[in-house]
Amino acid sequence: MRVYSLKYLNMKEDTMLNILKALGDSHRQNILTLLASQEMGACEIIHAIGLSQPAISHHLKILKQAGLIDSKKEGKNVFYTLNKDGLKEFLNQMNQFLDKLSCFSCSTPKPSLLRQNPNLCKELGYEPEVCETDILERNNR
Incomplete structure (x- = not known):
């Protein structure tokens, strides 16, 4: 029984997740x-950040996979730049997501289906304690 559906943003879910993971590290920031x-x-970045070449290479790879930076080889050297188009697209998608959240926070949320159907937990295949216990408190013990 599928009661809920999630509508994702236009941007692929994996893309958004990769970008958020990439932004979640202070060195990459x-x-x-x-x-x-x-x-x-790369040598300039290594010098400025103070990490080893393999560490910087790892961080650059993650940033490039997330679409946040570009690299361009010229002769023997590789130059890294911010991917402004990728960043703009991410910011647009994030703004849409935040707009949806702010819209929800201004309106009264729909009541839980559990309020209307006390047996919902069981119908979804879960033990009643899943719905009867504050999961946040249980996980902090």
């Missing part, structure tokens, strides 16, 4: 901050 003002080579 620092790299993005550096690249926001100028292109940089």
Whole structure:
């Protein structure tokens, strides 16, 4: 029995998740901050951030996979820049998501289906204690 459905944003769920994961690391945030003002080579980023070459390479790979940076090889050197189009698309999608949340916070939420059907937990295949116990309190013990 499927009672709920989730409607995702236009951006693929994996893309949004990859970007949020990429932004969840302070070193990657620092790299993005550096690249926001100028292109940089790997040696410049290593020097500015103070991490090893393998660590910076790992962070750059994650940022590139998330679509937040671009790289361009010129001769023997590779230059990294902020991917402004990827960042703009992410910001647009995030703004749409936040607009939806703020819209929900202004209106009265629909009541839970559990209020209308006290047997819902059992019908969904869960033990009654799942609906009767505050999961947040149980997990903090």
